Amino acid sequence: MLSVNDIRNNTEELLGRLQLRRFDAHNYFTEIIELDGKRKKTQTELDSLLASLNQLAKEIGELYKKGNAEEAEKRKSETATIKESSKDLTDKLHKTEEAIKSLLVLIPNAPHTSVPKGSASKDNEIVKESGELPNLKEGALPHWELAEKYELIDFELGAKITGSGFPVYRGKGARLQRALISFFLDKALDAGYTEYQPPVLINPDSGYGTGQLPDKDAQMYLLEADKMYLSPTAEVQLTNLYRGDLLKSEQLPIKMVAYAQCFRREAGSYGKDVKGLNRLHQFDKVEIVQIQHPDNSYNVLEEMTDYVSGLLDQLELPYRVAKLCGGDMGFTSALTYDMEVYSGAQKRWLEVSSISNFETFQAHRLNLRFKEADKKACLVHTLNGSALALPRIVAALLENNQTTEGIKIPAALIAYTGFDIID
């Protein structure tokens, strides 16, 4: 959520940045600034009314103390009209505040000035490519066939006990999952992140804090009886750990990592996008989150991107990094890098990580601030990224490393899997 003061003070700049995602905020801004003026005026009126009411109450109290009940009763009658108008003004104030908020939640984050203008993924800017594309022989199998051949993943059994998009991993398939999770967590620990194991159910306040609610609720599974959602990403839990906090500047940066199972309804997806592991309703992901001083956030975004690149290097997967154009970025992000690995048999790039700086957009909703000595509290910057999401990594590992003898495990992982080939 953008802040009204920013909109008021940096109107032109924000309008320009929002143009990068082809969002015309002009009318929103005009209306918000006008409503905010109204809000201030109402606040002033209400405050002075309440002041007089408080004064009267005090006087009445003193009169009773002195035993002058008659005069006190007389004064009481004076409060009636003041109370009535203060109630009206309070209603008006709340309505105005609601109106402002209802407009603010419709406005996406303002993209960083370096974000390429554009409307779709074709306009993204490839900023890095790394690794050789695999040169697979004719007849190389896609991962879902390899998964069946080596009895690693059973999609039908998953459909039987739950539904489509909920695979069952078994044998070396299950062990590979466990290995990847440990590998990713250990690397994050080495990089200075604190490990967390959060719940996977989230309450509506948390969903609202990171921006999944109010309008992306269709993407989440809802447990109606308990008014909770299954978390779509550990970003929600980790970032919300600090919701509502006022941090001391010495506490920054805060670096967190968590492995969590993630749940997404993915309504409307179909075809080759959902084949095999390409898109699941339940999947495993290791997520890194940082709460940062605003001065550092963009340097840190680069660091995080380099960190994730390093993981892919160690897994010996060919990948590319895209700086997302305005139209392809998420609602809450100011700048996003997507990491894509090449899946040799499908001959497709698969997104395995998305690393974003949200600037103050989430912090504002979360009311998450920090304070430097003798200065006013101000909003932190939040960042997060997958490091990494498992299914597509597994897809690429299986496809790219298939040989006539079996599927080779990259050297960095062998200590975790306990085997070097799937055969």
Place this chain on the structure above:
RNA sequence: GGAGAGUUAGCAGAGUGGUCGAUUGCGAUGGUCUUGAAAACCAUUGUGCCGCAAGGUACCGGGGGUUCGAAUCCCUCACUCUCCGCCA
């Protein structure tokens, strides 16, 4: 799931209708003293909103109500603790 007790500032913990945004202790910050430190003493020590400022106003778990006046009384929700039941 049933019964009961709680939720107050960074923490501990008073306050059961009236100058209470809140006693006190600890912690923290600044100062006095000291060669330095400790101790002692003094002062300061929450956040939002309106305002150039003075100041005003709101917040005692969340929401609502009673009252001239609510941390205090009532309703409701959430959470914590104790006991019973159930259970990995």
